[in-house]
Amino acid sequence: MAVLPSSPSSLELTISMPGFASSQSIPSSVRNLDINQVPSGGVEEEWITMNMEDEEESSNGGPPRKKLRLTKEQSRLLEESFRQNHTLNPKQKENLAMQLKLKPRQVEVWFQNRRARSKLKQTEMECEFLKRRFGSLTEQNRRLQREVEELRAMKVGPPTVISPNSCEPLPASTLSMCPRCERVTSNAALKGPTKTATTTLSTKVAVPPL
DNA sequence: GCTCCCGCAGTCCTTACCTCA
């Protein structure tokens, strides 16, 4: 079903569904949504800022408090470099860490989490899209079923004739006029080795069930 | 075959925010 992306920087999920060509499974408007965008106007106005200088111990001399929450500027720079590259080579990681006054490991973890959560968001969006698509297809299916029922009720269909020989209905399209006796003949029957089935135009026309 | 490195999935844990009594 799902095909994992070959490159971590190109996040694409292909889900095949009956009746869907792969190229139309997810529209580009869904696929190309910028999930790298940092939500603006959020609640993260004031970050708790703890830089590398104050990480070693807490004020009461207890165990070092876990460092959480990057500053806005750190997040901004990380986002910026993530937009350029979804993975970092060791040199880039080192430089970025130095620039942000973070440990390379923290930069590495941030990128790992960012990749994972981008993928999650992408999957959620595609899931939503497919749910909506499924809903509309179900509705379309219902409409078509109703249409079929109405047509059945009207008994509309290709006309057939009843063969006088076999008393079985034959599609009218298989009939042709016999040039010698001016009678309608069944092509299917004419193809037979010995028998020649003939019928008149006055043969009863039957409507087969759909 | 073994080791190292890296990315990923899954998870834990802390923090911030929201709701409600």
Place this chain on the structure above:
DNA sequence: TATGAGGTAAGGACTGCGGGA
């Protein structure tokens, strides 16, 4: 209206595993 408890989402960090060099 203020406030504290509980719930929840977000995000930083860790662990274990697998694949490639």
